[in-house]
Amino acid sequence: MAVERLNIQPELLRWVIQRAGVSEEKAIEAFPLLNGWLALEKLPTLSQLKSFAEKFYVPLGYLFMSKLPIENIPFPMFRGDAGQQKHFDLNVYDTVMNIQARQEWLEEYLEENEIDTCDFVGTVDAHTSTISEVVNKLRTILNLDSRWAFSLATSDAAVSLLGQKLEDVGVFLAYNGVVGNNTHRPLKVSECRGFALVNEKAPYIFVNSADSKSAQLFTLIHEVAHLMLGVSAGHAGSEVLYHEATEQYCDMVAAEFLVPASLLRDIWENDTKSASRRFKVSELVIARRAHDLDLMSNADYRAFWLMYSQRRMQVKKNASGGSFYLTSVKRVGHNFAVHVRNAVNNKQLSYTEAYRLTGLYGKTYDNFMTNNI
Numbered sequence: 001m002a003v004e005r006l007n008i009q010p011e012l013l014r015w016v017i018q019r020a021g022v023s024e025e026k027a028i029e030a031f032p033l034l035n036g037w038l039a040l041e042k043l044p045t046l047s048q049l050k051s052f053a054e055k056f057y058v059p060l061g062y063l064f065m066s067k068l069p070i071e072n073i074p075f076p077m078f079r080g081d082a083g084q085q086k087h088f089d090l091n092v093y094d095t096v097m098n099i100q101a102r103q104e105w106l107e108e109y110l111e112e113n114e115i116d117t118c119d120f121v122g123t124v125d126a127h128t129s130t131i132s133e134v135v136n137k138l139r140t141i142l143n144l145d146s147r148w149a150f151s152l153a154t155s156d157a158a159v160s161l162l163g164q165k166l167e168d169v170g171v172f173l174a175y176n177g178v179v180g181n182n183t184h185r186p187l188k189v190s191e192c193r194g195f196a197l198v199n200e201k202a203p204y205i206f207v208n209s210a211d212s213k214s215a216q217l218f219t220l221i222h223e224v225a226h227l228m229l230g231v232s233a234g235h236a237g238s239e240v241l242y243h244e245a246t247e248q249y250c251d252m253v254a255a256e257f258l259v260p261a262s263l264l265r266d267i268w269e270n271d272t273k274s275a276s277r278r279f280k281v282s283e284l285v286i287a288r289r290a291h292d293l294d295l296m297s298n299a300d301y302r303a304f305w306l307m308y309s310q311r312r313m314q315v316k317k318n319a320s321g322g323s324f325y326l327t328s329v330k331r332v333g334h335n336f337a338v339h340v341r342n343a344v345n346n347k348q349l350s351y352t353e354a355y356r357l358t359g360l361y362g363k364t365y366d367n368f369m370t371n372n373i
Contacts (some may be wrong), residue, residue, distance in 0.1 A: 003045050004045065004046070005042075005044065005045055006043060006045070006049060007043055008037065008043070008044060008049065010037065010039075012063060012068070013034065013038060013052075014038070015068055016052075016053075016056050016058050016063070017034075017056060019056075019058065019071075019088070019090055020056040020057055020058070020090055021089065021090055024038070027056070030055065031051075031052060031055050031056075033048055033052070034052070049063055057090060057094065057179075071088070071093060073088075073092065073093055074096070074100070074232070075195065075197075075232035075233050075234060076233050076234070076244075077092070077192070077195070077233070077234040077235070078233065078234070078235045078236070078244055078247050089188075089191040089192070091178075091179050091185050091186070091187050091188075091191070092187065092191050092192045092234075094179050094180075094185075095176065095179055095187060095206065096195065096197075096206075096234075098179075098180065098359075099174060099195075099197060099206050100197060101356075101357065102172075102174075102204070102333075102336060102357055103172070103197055103199055103202050103204050105349075105353075106172065106201070106202040106336065106339060107201045107202045109339060109343055109348065109349075110201045110202060110339075111201060112348075113348075116170075117170035117201055117203075118169060118170030118171055118201075118202075118203050118227075119170070120137075120141055120169070120227070120228055121198060121199070121200050121203050121227050121228070121230055122198070122200065122227075122228070122229070122230025123137075123228060123230075124137070124225075124228040124229050124230075125229075126229055126245070126246060126249045131249075131252045131253055131256050132256065134228060134253050135253060135256045135257045135260075137228075138221075138224065138225075138228070138253070138257060139257070141169055142162075142165040142166070142169065143165070144162075144165065146260045146263050148161075149258070149278070149279055150278055150279075152280060154213070154280070155212075155213035155214040155216075155217055155280040155281070156213045157280075158213075158217050158280040159213050159216050159217050159220065162217065162220055162221075163220065166205070166220070166224065167333075167334060167335050171203050171204075171205060171224070171227065172202055172203065172204045172205070172333055172335055172336050173204075173205050173206075173207070173333050173335075174204070174205075174206050174207070174330075174331060174332070174333045174336070175206075175207045175208075175209040175216070175330040175331065176206070176208070176209055176330070176331045177208060177209040177210030177211075180331075180359045181328075181331070181359055186210065187208050187210060188210075189208055189210055189211050189215075189236070189237070190236060190237050191236050192208055192234060192235075192236050193211055193215065193219050193234075193235050193236055193237070194207040194208055194211075194216075194219035194220075194222070194223050194234065195223065195232070195233065195234030195235070196223035196224075196226035196227050196231075196232055196233060196234070197232050198226070198227060198230050198231060198232045203227045205220065205223040205224065205227070206223075207219050207220060207223075212282065214276070214280060214282040214285070215282060217258065217280060217281060218254050218258065218281060218282070218285060219235075221254035221257050221258060222235065222250045222251060222253070222254040223250075224253075225249065225250035225253040225254060226246075226250055228253075229246065229249070229250070233246065233247070235247065255285065255289055258279060258280075258281050258285070259275075259279050259281060259285060259286065259289045261289075261293055264279075264286075264289055264290065264293060264295070265293065265295065268290065268295050270295075270296075272286045272287050272290070272304065275290075283308060284305075284308055287301060287304045287305070287308070288301075325367065325368055325371065325372045326372070328358075328360060328372070329368075329372055329373070331359070332358050332359070332360070332368075334373065337358065337368075337369065337373045338373060340354050340357055340358060340369075341354075341369045341373055351365075
């Protein structure tokens, strides 16, 4: 019996590889059968199409659609001096869709079970609320004073404490440096440092764990400011210096929360490294803050920037390791995992859906929930 072959138009195949961010040459190198399909010399079988779809991270059903689907990240993504980013990155898109799916399920679950969560989403107006008012409000919400980071040993410890405080007040967090658990699909910091998905019941913050811990700290507060404003957005690339008004506002909130002006003036000794260690933020954030507060001259700031840029180019990141399950707690989010587990136990959620939402399956899911949540 002859194997059925399917007539898939080359334009659709080219859209798939463009969507994946791969050149036609590289795509053919990775999947040689594609060459014959594009030249209409051969037609694919269903089995071959499944392999192709898996290779280039596209839903199989897309290959049979009469019109190409419209895929957009549902909020602006900003990239420092470049402004709003219109470039489509598939890994970022799939990550946003994963978090959005969690949020949609979570919102419905929390409402059905009348579970109270967060009460500060959309409570700030950038036109009427000063930076110091927002920062003081946030300090009260999180129960953290201006010197909260001084007693901590590392930026890692500061990220952990701040994350716990945010989860305690109803913010859902996820940290990941890849798409799901796929280490072959890294999330580039240049494409996404983090994003905030606004929702009164289930506000979500995603942080790129491939970023430095000090940068993650800044991202957390930047995205909290977005939640307080009630404006979903993401940012990528540069650690500071956004020109869009809302991004500037969120940056100023993060800067004042993490490096209070009065405190920096008190301890400033013209030493970015020393101040960085105390506040647990990057030297770049310290230098920018010192410059804005007239503690560092234009010439000194330019000299610092040149030195800092050269130093960063020479830094090589160590490969991340550690327990898969501990990493999964960060990827899934502790509070989200608790709600999933409870929903499954109460027969409000199937195991199939729980596997999909967490990205963990079978015994891996069972071990994760039993021993880590």
